[in-house]
Amino acid sequence: MTAMLRVGVLASGSGTNLAALIAAQQDGRLGAEIAAVICNVPGARALQRAREAGIPAILVDHKAHPSRETFEAEIDRHLQAHGVGLVVLAGFMRILSPWFVSRWQGRIVNVHPALLPSFPGLHAARQALQAGVRITGCTVHLVDEGTDTGPILAQAAVPVLPGDDEASLHARVQKEEHRLLPWVVRLFAEGRIRVEEGRPILDLPEAAWAQASLRNPEPGEP
Numbered sequence: 267m268t269a270m271l272r273v274g275v276l277a278s279g280s281g282t283n284l285a286a287l288i289a290a291q292q293d294g295r296l297g298a299e300i301a302a303v304i305c306n307v308p309g310a311r312a313l314q315r316a317r318e319a320g321i322p323a324i325l326v327d328h329k330a331h332p333s334r335e336t337f338e339a340e341i342d343r344h345l346q347a348h349g350v351g352l353v354v355l356a357g358f359m360r361i362l363s364p365w366f367v368s369r370w371q372g373r374i375v376n377v378h379p380a381l382l383p384s385f386p387g388l389h390a391a392r393q394a395l396q397a398g399v400r401i402t403g404c405t406v407h408l409v410d411e412g413t414d415t416g417p418i419l420a421q422a423a424v425p426v427l428p429g430d431d432e433a434s435l436h437a438r439v440q441k442e443e444h445r446l447l448p449w450v451v452r453l454f455a456e457g458r459i460r461v462e463e464g465r466p467i468l469d470l471p472e473a474a475w476a477q478a479s480l481r482n483p484e485p486g487e488p
């Protein structure tokens with residue numbers, strides 16, 4: 267039997283995506299083990315969630331580092347020490363350097379609260395409202411040197427409703443993130459994602475694919 271994929275989660279904030287990963291691990295849907303959670307913000311809820319789940323919770327405070335190089339080198343050391351094979355950025359709000367990205371090439375994923383390439387960067391839900399789109403969503407993608415530019419692995423669509431404000435729209439998008447991110451981690455764990463010439467290839471039946479991307483509302487659901 268091959269060893270289970272070990273996942274290192276990088277987070278900066280409330281860690282609801284981390285909570286979704288933990289829940290998926292606990293009920294066997296993740297197919298992987300969360301080996302460590304690394305957070306750059308002291309006191310972040312993500313650290314507490316990791317501790318509560320018995321997962322090593324490591325603070326690497328960027329403010330305590332003289333440079334991005336030393337900050338990232340410390341993160342890298344922790345990931346190596348925990349035998350991590352896949353890095354998941356779950357609300358990690360620091361830009362990673364080309365050095366870090368190339369070290370983990372093809373083995374870092376990020377979750378973003380918009381249908382990339384629309385609305386990269388900060389405040390994606392606000393950007394979607396300002397643009398007046400009727401459909402937005404979330405994206406899980408491989409990380410490259412750009413900001414939210416790497417090859418797209420999976421997306422899920424979310425309608426923008428007439429009464430939405432930034433908070434209500436982001437909350438609805440996050441519900442989909444919490445479904446999509448563990449699903450992608452599982453694909454990694456099962457070896458169903460490979461990258462050829464920069465393009466990800468997912469080994470997946472078409473029906474499973476469509477179901478992962480599109481919500482199928484119940485009759486009567488708004």
Ligand code: GAR
Pocket residue numbers: 277278279280281282283284356357358377378379387388389390414440443
């Ligand atoms: C998530 O919605 C994630 O998509 C977003 O931060 C939130 C973190 O929430 N990330 C970005 O905007 C990155 N560009 P969480 O801490 O509750 O998981």
